[in-house]
Every structure is written in structure tokens, then in C-alpha cells.
Amino acid sequence: MSDRQTLVLRSKMLGAMLREARLTANKSLKESAALIGSTSSTLSSYERGRKAISLPELELFAYHLDIPLPYFLSGSTVGKKQKADFDPTTMVSLRQRIVGALLRKHRTEAGMSIRALAETVGLSPRRVSAFERGERPIPLPELEVLVSALGQSIEEYIDHEGPVGKWVNNRQSFELLLELPAELREFLSKPGNQSYLRMAKNLSELSIEKLRALAEGLLDLTL
Incomplete structure (x- = not known):
């Protein structure tokens, strides 16, 4: 399968996932498009695989539908919706520029010219x-191949600082919490145990020498 065919197939798969997520959330094309600062026709093109959504748009899409x-990156489960109090058009525009700048940084660090990178992934140098420069959105399938060609991970490009990033981090923290044994989750859920948690955190930050001295001091007290 050629690089172009791979991109087309990825776009169609991604589009099907977008449509499934939107319908699961009981959202219309118009509603969902507004959430990412786009239009119904553009989102429809994404869902049909005629175009591919960019990472900043996808972040907002996932954020609003929770x-x-x-x-969308590997296949998992669909959740519920969530609202935000920021302008989606401004957010997407800003994130496009950030993603573009990060792409340039990684390309420069890899010692590749724009032409060399473009030829590697089958795109035009002008497009890359x-x-x-953040002048045009990067379709996610194209960003994925660009990132891979630079030896990077797509996770490096995901928002971690803004409202969407905080939402992602909160979800990840919650998922990690669910992986703990039931008795530990119960212990963590009790406000009265916060002092023990702070103590455990402080102890975890001590050096081995200080921990040894503390243990010896406690041992002396018990003798």
C-alpha cells in the first residue's frame, strides 16, 4: 500500500470514528462543528474521509464530547459530553501554530530540511x-506520518497546558486511580486520610540517607 493510500485509509477510519462519537453523543453536525470552530460542511467532509481533521480540532472535539x-489515536471507548468557556476558533488557531512550531523544532533537531522531510512522507515542501508556520491545519493522518518520520510520538503534540490539556490529565489521573486495588481507592477517597498521604509524599521525596537516619531515630525511640 502506498503512502497516499495509507493516508486516505486513515482519514476514512478517523472519519468513521468521528461520526460514531458524534452520534453517540446525540449531536448534530452543526452543533459539533460549532464546538470546534468549524462548519457543518467541513465536519461532514471529515466524517466522510474526504478531508482529515487536525489535531487541535480533534482535541476540542474529544474535549466537548468527553x-x-x-x-481516536488507537481505539478505545466513547464517553459523555463536557462544556468549555473559551472561543473554539481562537483555541484551534492558537493550537495550530503551536503544533506547527513544534513540528519545525523537531525537524530542526533531526537535522532534516523541509524538502527532505516532505519527500520522506510524500508531501510537497510548500505544504510542510x-x-x-501554522498557516494551514495539519490533517491528523499527515501529522502522524510527519511525527513518525522525525522519530517522535504523537503524544508530544497533544495539548497538556490549556483547558483541554488539563481535562486530558484529569482523565488520565482518574483512569490511574481506577487501576488501584479497591482498598487503596477507598483509603484515598476519605478526606481524613489526607495527612497520611502528605506524609507518604514527603517521605517519597527524601534521599536514602535521610530515610535511613529517620528509621534509625525511630528505632532509638522504641528501644
């Missing part, structure tokens, strides 16, 4: 240059 972002 769907773990990895669902526009991506780096």
Missing part, C-alpha cells in the same frame, strides 16, 4: 512549510 483522546 471522549478520551486515545480513542505552511504546516510549520
Whole structure:
């Protein structure tokens, strides 16, 4: 399968996942498009696989529908909705520029020219240059191959600082909490145990020498 065929197939698969998520959330095309600062026709093109959604748009889409972002990157489960108090158009525009700048940084660090990177992934140098300058959205399938060609992970490009990033981090923290044994989850859920948790945190930050001295001091008290 050629690089172009791979991108087309990925776009169609991604589009089907977008449509499934939207319908599961009982959202219309118009509603969902507004959430990511786009239009119904553009979102429809994404869902049909005629175009591919960009990572910043996908982040907002996942955020508003309360769907773990990895669902679209690797396949997982669909969740519920969530609202935000920021302008989606401004958010997407800002994130496009950040993603482009990060792409340029990684390309420079890899010692590759724009032309070399473009030839590696089967895109035009002009298109890659526009991506780096944030002048046009980077379709997610194309970003994935660009990132892979630079030896990076797509996770490096996901928002971790803004409202969407905080939402992602909160979801990940919650998922990690669910992986703990039931007795530990119960212990963590009790406000009265916060002092013990702080103590455990402080102890975990001590050096081995200080821990040894503390243990010896406690031993002396018990003798």
C-alpha cells in the first residue's frame, strides 16, 4: 500500500470514528462543528474521509464530547459530553501554530530540511512549510506520518497546558486511580486520610540517607 493510500485509509477510519462519537453523543453536525470552530460542511467532509481533521480540532472535539483522546489515536471507548468557556476558533488557531512550531523544532533537531522531510512522507515542501508556520491545519493522518518520520510520538503534540490539556490529565489521573486495588481507592477517597498521604509524599521525596537516619531515630525511640 502506498503512502497516499495509507493516508486516505486513515482519514476514512478517523472519519468513521468521528461520526460514531458524534452520534453517540446525540449531536448534530452543526452543533459539533460549532464546538470546534468549524462548519457543518467541513465536519461532514471529515466524517466522510474526504478531508482529515487536525489535531487541535480533534482535541476540542474529544474535549466537548468527553471522549478520551486515545480513542481516536488507537481505539478505545466513547464517553459523555463536557462544556468549555473559551472561543473554539481562537483555541484551534492558537493550537495550530503551536503544533506547527513544534513540528519545525523537531525537524530542526533531526537535522532534516523541509524538502527532505516532505519527500520522506510524500508531501510537497510548500505544504510542510505552511504546516510549520501554522498557516494551514495539519490533517491528523499527515501529522502522524510527519511525527513518525522525525522519530517522535504523537503524544508530544497533544495539548497538556490549556483547558483541554488539563481535562486530558484529569482523565488520565482518574483512569490511574481506577487501576488501584479497591482498598487503596477507598483509603484515598476519605478526606481524613489526607495527612497520611502528605506524609507518604514527603517521605517519597527524601534521599536514602535521610530515610535511613529517620528509621534509625525511630528505632532509638522504641528501644
